Amino acid sequence: MISLNPFARKGWLRSVSRPIRRELPNAIRRKLEASRARSNRRGHPATFIGITGSSGKTTTASLLGHVLEAYAPTTTQAIYNTAVDIAPAVASASRNSEFVVLEIGASKKGSVARSARLIEPDVAIVTIVDLEHYSVFRSLEAVADEKGWLVNAVRPGGFALLNADDEHVLAMRRRTRERIVTYGRDEGADFRVLSAEFSFPGPLRVRIAWKGNEETVVSPLPAKHFWLAVTAAFAAAVELGVSPEQIKERIAGFGGVPNRCQIMEVPHGPTFIVDAAKAPFGTIDLAFDVMSDATDRRRKVVIGQISDYAGNPYSKYTKAYQRARAVADEVIAVGDNAHKVRATEEDIASGRFHRFRDVHEVYSYFKKTAVEGDLILLKSSGSLHLERVALAWTSDVKCWEKRCGFTIGCVSCGLYTHPFHEHGRIRRREKRRRRREKIRRLVAAPFRLFRGMNPP
Template identity: 45%
Template sequence: MRKIRKSLWHRHKLYRARRARPKSKATFIGVTGSSGKSTAAALLGHILASHGPTYTQVLANAIDALASMLYRRMWKAGEVDYVVFEAGAYGVDTIRPMAELLKPHVAVVTMVRLEHLASFRTLENVALEKRALVDALRPGGLAVLNADDPHVLGMASGARHRVVTFGLTDGADYCVTDTRAAYPEPLSLKIRWRGGTLDLKTRFPAEYLWLPTAAAVATALELGVPPEKVAARVATFQPLANRCQVLVTDGGPHFLVDSAKAPWHSISLAFDMVAKAKVAGKRIVLGQISDYAGSTRKYRDAYNAEREIADQVIYVGDNAHRSGAGQADRDGGRFVELRTPREVSDHIKRTAVAGELILIKSSSNLHLERIALAWTHDVKCWVPVCGKRSGCQGCGLFEVPFEEHRDHVRRRRRAQGWQWLRSLLMADRRR
């Protein structure tokens, strides 16, 4: 019965969403890609908000979230000028229904990589899935594509809409040059386009984040945001939580928290960020690697790269024993193998050096962001795997023991309900 009710509610939301979408006069922008889409969408929304009323939805990027966004808001003409939605693929034919519901005026594609391996198997299948967003563009729509990725650039073939490209390639419409980042110096870059050259300074700690930056900037410029306003907004954008987020503690370590995802294709980029950092001490905490083909040797390959750039490497989780670290590295403290996030947190607190840089890299299931949060909060939720997809900051219950989460949420909802009722009674009295 519960499944039937859930299915009926899902259909009802989709019906309401389809009716709501044509009522809005806003420009709808869909952003997808194997990596970088959350940052690109959030940055684009941040830029557009300086140009007109904007609604941005990232991280909650499946069709249920899109339907809820559309049917609950029921935008009227003039209320919102831009809607930015991040579209995520969770399996074969999951983007197409979202794209057809969104009916985007603009489609942005960051890159194609082999993620969700069990579902897609090949890069070509991933590209076909991402292309659904481009194919759903409204007449006269705009596709903003990564010129450096042949699978993304291939989406321009047979296009019945306008296409602009961005990338390091000389022929890109928005050509990226002079990328520099070496922590604590943040990313800076230049973008050359038909309007001239735009100098950009960001708050990102890594050079590879030029890609979502360029995607957002190219889209904003194409939508008519003045270049000087684009540059000013880029300079004030803070990285998303757990996506190359910088957390500096008072008298303790500097954390680079990249615990939202860890596909094999991007692991080396995170290590390169640490290698280029200009700090005295460096450590790397590695949890779960996600979506890789082949054997568990990937953990050994990662350790061979890590030990060359970090003073200490800490492996945590069920695959911690797969590092292949030699006994000399273990005895000398170059490698530490632990099982739970709390053990890592305790170890770092015992051994921390002021000003050292610690990269926390993992897929989201381990919620390793708690290691950094424990320096500024009283973290009490240390269950190794909680099953929640949202980060600890989004959940907001990391200061509550996991076994008390359900009761805590019930009490909070009850209090909110009473507060809502009191506000209604007060309003009646004022009448």
């Protein structure tokens, strides 16, 4: 009921102005963060490296940061890749760092351009162009145009590292006058992949040739398609002055990124391949390929939410099921779109296909049926938080909310061992703690400065 008093809680004035009052502080904060970022970037001594692409950018950024931090002080930010995330990352980048590695995502038109203007990259790395965020971009050309703004922004004296196998990525060479370095399987690539070999459980072996040199890079990353990230990180590190021997040693010690084809082995139980951060239809086969070599195990695939596709969703979910069925002994569909999988009556009757309403039902099913040695792939976009199926085998997962509203992984959230109804209270308490800590530092700063000016 609307109050007659316009200033009351339900008064018309407060109701009309509420969206503005809620968004205004965020808008002001974003403006201030962007200003701080531009100020800190100006004259910053570090080499700034921006990494974008429809797929592989998180692993490439994390792997390159892992390699460089053994060579020189390095700041790395992956996963949190929107323009809103990039501004505070640039603003807080330490001037003691020699390298700053940042993943750049494209959530909407203009987002990469805004991030690129903030970081002014010395090095721009582009992985692949695929039909990401279909509802926004609608075509590969639109995605390529958006990603290309990172190449546009390369500083004088810098270089762009481009995937020679992707025509849309390679065409970005026209968007800068700075040096171009290419990598991939193409014969003309500067860093050419001669072979990439993988058989589960690994390791991945990538043979790379460049400038008369040749090295075989061994990585524990658990899938053949990771050759792209390994090659991009290797090429970038070589161009930045790191020795091939040091790069190989660091790559061999990098276990991957949580939720990106992450291997989770349960003692005396099944082995999970957790790939529950993204599930664009165009690259969903890459996850299924991991299962194809593991012929000595009982293989199961769980399909959750699929994203970034055009046309009839029933056909897309059914095709995903058919592809999974070709490499697995059992396929499970879960979530609001599970009914869109048109499995055969024969598969349903034989138990080769199952449907479940929510993630907890999948966990309960595996708890009853999975045995030691089973290989289970969990494939979904992040909104379903399918990783909880694997986490619950070794942790006391208490959050089984169907729609929590967050797309960050449960491990990054850190609250999966608490019931969902407690999350708000815990976050508010943590926010108050950070605010008190910030005030304490601000109050203490003048006293620290005074003591520094008057040494004992």
